Amino acid sequence: MIARRKPGRLLSRAFFEDPPERVAPRLLGKILAHRTRSGILAGRIVEVEAYLGPHNNPPDPAAHTHRGPTPRNQVLFGPAGFAYIYSIYGRYFCANVSCEAEGQGGGILLRALEPLSGMEQMARNRGLKPGAPARMLTSGPGRLCEALGLTRPTHNGLDLLDSASPLQVRDDGFMTTEALVTVRIGITHAADWPLRFTLEGNHCVSGPRSLTGQRILLR
């Protein structure tokens, strides 16, 4: 007998219509779900990073939107709650969610999930044996996309809040009280800005365990 997970409910557009540094911590504990022919691949969001739009002062030099709209980043300048997926280092994809008001260019990078359903298919997608540890499936932005089967050609620009969309962010009622805030990973500019948010202690969080930071209370 397979236990059916609580699917949760879709989030509202308003949830995402705030600056990235405010939406990012709010996203912790929510669920990213991909409906595929081979089942639902889903996990709880345990690590995110905020990337600020170019209207900020000073602008965020690490953000893809830093120099304004381009063909690649146009989704980030659209309405909030859409998937921005880009390719990186020739081998991987990374998934983001557009946020704040249309035209503002804010985004949130999804860096790690705790797998909830479809682990066997995730392992296949990642080229691992069934039963591979959760960490190896969805810990890291490239791994996360590979595990869920997300690519730019098929998933960039999808509405994450639409009941008909194959890719959604959902809320199953999971409550968190505290987040750890650290600097972002893998960037060279604005390397000291505290814009990475994690569920401290969750073993699917990527990156060095030694990264220290401030704890904040979640509303």
Place this chain on the structure above:
DNA sequence: CTGTGGATTTGCT
């Protein structure tokens, strides 16, 4: 834990 190499898309000059 650290270091290092693979690999290609993007956008600027």
Place this chain on the structure above:
DNA sequence: GCAAATCCACAGG
């Protein structure tokens, strides 16, 4: 044309 890039796998200590 080229440098940079929101990375990952693997080897070695």
